[in-house]
Amino acid sequence: MSKQGDSPILSLRNLKKSFGPKTVVNDVSFDVYPGEIITLVGENGAGKSTLKNMLCGLLEPTAGEILIDGTVQKTIIPMEHGISAVHQELSLFPSLSVAANICISSLPGSKAKVDWKKAEQIAGEQLDFLGMDIDPKAKVASLGTGKQQIVEIAKALLHSDRLLILDEPTTSLTSPEREKLFTIMDMLREKGVAIIFISHFMDEVMRMGDKYIVLRDGFQVGTGAIKDIERLALEELMVGRSIGEMDKDIGTPRKEEAMRVENLASYDFTDISFSVKKGEILGLSGLIGAGRTEVVEAITGLRASEGTLFIDGKEINPISTKDVFNSKVAFVTEDRKVSGIFPNRSVRENISAADIKRFIERKIKGLGFRKEDDKTGDVVDEMNISIPHLESKITNLSGGNQQKVIIGRWLSTLPEIVILDEPTKGVDIGAKSDIHDAVAALARQGVAVILASSDLPELLHLSHRILVMRTGHVVGEFERKDFDSVKMISLAASSAHEE
Amino acid sequence: MKNKEVSMDRIKEYLSSKLWLSVVIAIIVLCVVFSILSPAFLQWSNFQAVLVQSSITGIMAVGLCFVIMTGGIDISIGAILLLSATVFAYTVNGTESFMLAFLASLSTATLAGVLNGVLVYYFKMAPMITTLATYNIYNGIALHISKTENVPIDRGYTFLGNGRIANIPVPLMILLAITLIGAYLLSHTRFGTFVRAVGDSQVSATESNLPTRRTIVSAYTLAGFTAGLAGVLLISRTAGLQNSLGVGTEFTCIAAVVLGGTALSGGSGSVVGSVFGAVFLILIDNGLNLLQASPFIYDAVRGIVLLAAVSVDRMSTARQAKTLLEQKALRIGSSIIKQVKKTAQA
Numbered sequence: 062m063s064k065q066g067d068s069p070i071l072s073l074r075n076l077k078k079s080f081g082p083k084t085v086v087n088d089v090s091f092d093v094y095p096g097e098i099i100t101l102v103g104e105n106g107a108g109k110s111t112l113k114n115m116l117c118g119l120l121e122p123t124a125g126e127i128l129i130d131g132t133v134q135k136t137i138i139p140m141e142h143g144i145s146a147v148h149q150e151l152s153l154f155p156s157l158s159v160a161a162n163i164c165i166s167s168l169p170g171s172k173a174k175v176d177w178k179k180a181e182q183i184a185g186e187q188l189d190f191l192g193m194d195i196d197p198k199a200k201v202a203s204l205g206t207g208k209q210q211i212v213e214i215a216k217a218l219l220h221s222d223r224l225l226i227l228d229e230p231t232t233s234l235t236s237p238e239r240e241k242l243f244t245i246m247d248m249l250r251e252k253g254v255a256i257i258f259i260s261h262f263m264d265e266v267m268r269m270g271d272k273y274i275v276l277r278d279g280f281q282v283g284t285g286a287i288k289d290i291e292r293l294a295l296e297e298l299m300v301g302r303s304i305g306e307m308d309k310d311i312g313t314p315r316k317e318e319a320m321r322v323e324n325l326a327s328y329d330f331t332d333i334s335f336s337v338k339k340g341e342i343l344g345l346s347g348l349i350g351a352g353r354t355e356v357v358e359a360i361t362g363l364r365a366s367e368g369t370l371f372i373d374g375k376e377i378n379p380i381s382t383k384d385v386f387n388s389k390v391a392f393v394t395e396d397r398k399v400s401g402i403f404p405n406r407s408v409r410e411n412i413s414a415a416d417i418k419r420f421i422e423r424k425i426k427g428l429g430f431r432k433e434d435d436k437t438g439d440v441v442d443e444m445n446i447s448i449p450h451l452e453s454k455i456t457n458l459s460g461g462n463q464q465k466v467i468i469g470r471w472l473s474t475l476p477e478i479v480i481l482d483e484p485t486k487g488v489d490i491g492a493k494s495d496i497h498d499a500v501a502a503l504a505r506q507g508v509a510v511i512l513a514s515s516d517l518p519e520l521l522h523l524s525h526r527i528l529v530m531r532t533g534h535v536v537g538e539f540e541r542k543d544f545d546s547v548k549m550i551s552l553a554a555s556s557a558h559e560e
Numbered sequence: 561m562k563n564k565e566v567s568m569d570r571i572k573e574y575l576s577s578k579l580w581l582s583v584v585i586a587i588i589v590l591c592v593v594f595s596i597l598s599p600a601f602l603q604w605s606n607f608q609a610v611l612v613q614s615s616i617t618g619i620m621a622v623g624l625c626f627v628i629m630t631g632g633i634d635i636s637i638g639a640i641l642l643l644s645a646t647v648f649a650y651t652v653n654g655t656e657s658f659m660l661a662f663l664a665s666l667s668t669a670t671l672a673g674v675l676n677g678v679l680v681y682y683f684k685m686a687p688m689i690t691t692l693a694t695y696n697i698y699n700g701i702a703l704h705i706s707k708t709e710n711v712p713i714d715r716g717y718t719f720l721g722n723g724r725i726a727n728i729p730v731p732l733m734i735l736l737a738i739t740l741i742g743a744y745l746l747s748h749t750r751f752g753t754f755v756r757a758v759g760d761s762q763v764s765a766t767e768s769n770l771p772t773r774r775t776i777v778s779a780y781t782l783a784g785f786t787a788g789l790a791g792v793l794l795i796s797r798t799a800g801l802q803n804s805l806g807v808g809t810e811f812t813c814i815a816a817v818v819l820g821g822t823a824l825s826g827g828s829g830s831v832v833g834s835v836f837g838a839v840f841l842i843l844i845d846n847g848l849n850l851l852q853a854s855p856f857i858y859d860a861v862r863g864i865v866l867l868a869a870v871s872v873d874r875m876s877t878a879r880q881a882k883t884l885l886e887q888k889a890l891r892i893g894s895s896i897i898k899q900v901k902k903t904a905q906a
Binding site: 331532 | 748749750751753756757759760761763764765767768769770823827828829880885886887888889891892893894895896
């Protein structure tokens with residue numbers, strides 16, 4: 062349906078973006094013609110968002126060129142160029158009416174008297190154009206997520222109707238809402254609007270896309286017409302790297318069960334049942350938003366849930382943080398900055414925080430911190446943390462070293478079950494390898510490990526068994542001998558609507 | 561049958577869109593209770609007294625509700641009131657010109673509001689702490705000028721507080737005018753729309769290219785102006801400056817705004833509701849007075865009412881959050897929703 066006779070609206074030439082030494086987008090080039098849907102796919106962290114932000118003028122490219130209608134642009138002013146984006150986080154104002162939201166950037170009438178009739182009329186026309194029956198007078202807060210998304214698209218198209226960027230628009234939509242969105246996308250394509258469609262969901266990509274761009278580690282590893290590629294081939298392109306290195310010695314799980322979860326359910330997930338043996342590393346895989354973090358928070362009692370939890374054969378009911386942690390469970394949270402470190406404290410205090418009693422010897426009850434230095438020093442050596450001094454503020458350390466401090470903190474409590482959520486997010490390769498070694502060593506010692514991660518190669522490398530999650534459900538379970546990355550990605554990246 | 565349901569839904573929707581509805585109901589209930597307990601309550605003169613007293617709190621609440629709708633707060637308004645009254649007293653006594661005193665006190669108050677807005681916006685300081693600091697500054701300046709002495713003003717200059725036009729008290733007319741202007745500003749001007757937009761999300765407002773800075777500074781300016789106006793009215797009523805003037809009004813005003821249905825988190829709100837909230841709070845004072853309750857208990861009662869108002873605000877926010885969670889649970893087909901439904905059926 063793309064009109065090949067036309068010239069491209071947008072062209073990227075060897076676009077590159079680096080943050081410090083890290084290159085996030087590398088040598089990306091493609092053209093966008095009017096009336097075509099370009100699907101941009103890639104794993105978490107492949108560089109899709111960075112690319113999007115450069116197209117929206119929010120980030121400046123390190124190298125390369127962005128051409129609009131054939132002319133090189135120094136800075137992108139989206140509205141001027143007819144580019145608009147609907148981000149994953151909607152930018153609507155819930156307290157205002159639909160009409161006010163759509164027209165907010167250029168309200169009709171004067172400053173002292175907004176012409177609401179006119180605004181409602183403009184909004185009505187815009188919504189009619191999208192074929193939606195939404196009352197322009199309704200408050201946005203009273204609309205469902207699907208309709209809010211349509212309002213956002215209407216708002217975006219009011220000013221910029223040549224190129225629309227949709228970033229994961231379907232993640233929070235119900236099936237009928239999604240169909241409605243696709244009808245609108247088809248209609249926009251007919252009218253010559255170009256769409257860059259970013260999606261995790263391969264069925265949507267195969268169905269809606271005209272062209273595909275695959276990003277992996279910032280590189281453009283595949284480009285072509287959707288009709289010329291099989292879904293499987295596209296998924297292989299996304300995962301890419303050969304995942305041969307499964308030679309890590311992670312030991313053999315024991316017979317005894319360490320933890321069992323039955324029918325755990327909450328607002329974000331449901332029907333979660335699994336068990337972990339001593340010495341076993343259980344990987345929890347899934348895309349962002351699949352519910353991994355929510356599940357591990359629920360089994361540590363940090364998130365309200367329903368279901369049964371057994372630790373060492375004993376039922377913990379209700380699941381309370383206190384009881385769980387008293388059962389020798391350690392939990393390293395996903396967001397180091399928010400829920401991991403004590404930012405203004407020293408490395409020493411950060412290490413001893415979880416179990417201060419183990420670190421100190423007291424002659425007088427309640428007084429003194431003897432031996433804390435020696436013992437925290439031991440942890441620093443064990444975890445191979447490089448710090449100038451035990452009293453250094455933890456925020457002066459690199460991300461990798463901070464993460465090692467936190468893992469060291471929890472390992473010093475001599476846990477029998479360790480739960481790690483994204484333990485290597487944002488850490489350098491060296492620290493990553495140290496953390497992997499520490500996890501493998503734990504398993505060999507008979508500690509049960511639950512490892513939640515969006516980094517599939519990491520899970521393949523370290524796990525005995527992997528559960529694949531998608532929109533709050535477990536949709537697949539793989540033993541180490543049956544690991545199949547493409548199958549896993551395919552399971553995780555199908556939209557729930559597919560079945 | 562179906563039509564009936566639809567129209568019921570319509571009515572419900574309409575009523576829930578009127579944020580001030582609950583405070584009006586509360587006012588009616590309070591009136592019924594007090595009229596049973598005290599015969600003096602139902603007299604016209606008493607009603608008039610309540611409304612005139614409400615006008616000072618009400619006028620300030622109108623300005624404050626804009627600040628709260630931006631997601632901010634202004635606790636310096638009580639001090640701005642005192643400062644404005646002080647400036648009025650000294651200017652009117654010094655120059656014997658009502659107009660000059662009126663303008664001087666209003667400009668001082670408006671400037672104080674501008675300063676609040678600038679500090680909050682440019683220095684990205686928490687509004688609570690910023691206005692706590694400016695509260696002390698304005699209060700200090702006012703007390704420094706008056707040296708805490710009582711300054712009587714000539715009866716001739718107290719028309720705004722005690723005068724009547726066509727037998728209607730002037731303060732009441734001013735309250736009415738301010739309420740109408742405030743309501744118009746909120747729903748018919750860009751400023752009003754932007755205030756709510758900024759309160760919903762400052763990030764989205766900036767991304768949508770809205771004049772975030774001007775909106776926030778204007779809201780605090782408006783709050784300063786209305787506090788200044790209230791200051792002139794109050795000193796006109798009392799015909800003299802006392803250093804206790806306006807002490808604690810900021811809390812009554814915050815309570816009035818919240819009672820009137822304005823969300824403390826910003827975004828949605830109501831000018832009319834804020835004024836009704838003020839009337840409600842003055843009614844409580846009035847009722848307690850008629851019942852000959854100890855005057856020392858008023859503060860405690862006000863505190864309890866404020867607490868109740870804030871918890872109502874909190875509950876509605878929590879309910880919204882819960883609805884979102886439930887929508888998500890429904891989408892993924894979580895078993896907890898099935899259980900909720902089952903218990904609902906049982």
